Amino acid sequence: MPSKVPSSIKDGHTHKISEATVSRLPAYYRALSQLADAQQIRISSEELAALTGVSSAMLRKDLSHLGSYGTRGVGYEVEFLRYQISREMGLNQDWSVVIVGVGNLGRALAHYGGFGSRGFRVVALVDADQTLIGTKVKCGAEGKTVELLVHALSDLEDVIKETNARLGVVATPAESAQVVSDRLVKAGIRSILNFAPVHLSVPEGVDVRKVDLASELQILAFHEQRKAI
């Protein structure tokens, strides 16, 4: 009977991780990556919490859902914790992304370095605009930029099949977003990041996350207005 189980097996937490926790893991991951780059070995929950803007108690509870990766009286090992989070979030595998809509925003997203940060790779660009189709667009930040051809919207399904894209980014005008979303889903995409200012209705089993610039400004304005009083 083994009294000590290897950690790689022990930590098979299939715990239900709360949505609130999941939404904070990326921030922890990023902070830990920066600390690792800076050669820092260990960090306490208090410090990491300060770096990410949460309370230390919340941070500890979040991390405890992944497993018991800290050492009491000492703290967390930066590199080890970073790896555990990346594994939990599926960042040790490669995620291929298709961007639909190569307007100003779509191009900015394609360029965006942080986008391609470990694990995510833009593998296809699609647009409906005839003047854009066939043109080349630079993808990725400095270091390793790739030029990608803009494909026709009508080829969306084929492009997804060929590139094995699993994440879809909708950066089209609001009018076309729902149609594009429907086609992404039909082509097998089950995770969509939506930048178009509309609610996308999708069948169960498909996740949509929305990034809405105007909404964010409006929320800020709401609070700003109240401050003036």
Next chain:
Amino acid sequence: MPSKVPSSIKDGHTHKISEATVSRLPAYYRALSQLADAQQIRISSEELAALTGVSSAMLRKDLSHLGSYGTRGVGYEVEFLRYQISREMGLNQDWSVVIVGVGNLGRALAHYGGFGSRGFRVVALVDADQTLIGTKVKCGAEGKTVELLVHALSDLEDVIKETNARLGVVATPAESAQVVSDRLVKAGIRSILNFAPVHLSVPEGVDVRKVDLASELQILAFHEQRKAI
């Protein structure tokens, strides 16, 4: 003693509106605007909820925090409700926005039509890059584009003072974000929209909202990974 008070006074709800509600108001507002454009007069909570992806009960409770603007057995008047939300959120006044960082993302934001959607106007662009300073960048969507000069980061305080900007957008690399944020705050900005992938620490009384593309993708990846099992 007046038995009926004018609605402009009656609805002086200084109720504490919950953060969750505030975050949904922009979606309601947008849907209502579209309905108004389509000349629709009335809408039920059920329909509006479907358009915005929330439950009808939640929608009604959200709206009830603003006042009693519906009619039982009938629904809500589109234009009236839209106006009430816009008033509550401070969208009937003009909000001037300064964008710091005119890289790919900053330019896309400046161009973004929805950004300038009712109430918000980009009034200044600032960057540290010498090769960008002095150049002109088109702002706003088709219809009424304005060319804005890119100002030097060293002039940030003056630019804010001259343009009376009240909202600040940080679209710089992560390294410079905190410094820029500090200067925005010192210049009087108390509402910041942060696109840089770092947590900004600001004094009490200052609001920061963060838009993080990589985080959103990571959250999607987390769920996508779980689906595969």
Next chain:
DNA sequence: ACACATTTGTGCAAAAAAGCACAAATCGTC
């Protein structure tokens, strides 16, 4: 070997958010 200073992990309480169900109010019709 033992006391002490840290720091994690977590049980429990409080607060916030979401969901349910139904009474109250309104409209159209007979």
Next chain:
DNA sequence: GACGATTTGTGCTTTTTTGCACAAATGTGT
């Protein structure tokens, strides 16, 4: 003018999230 069909507004319950406080575990120094 009363009745039935709708649809809002809301009290109450359930779930989720946050916050607190402290026991358990570790390292250090004597």
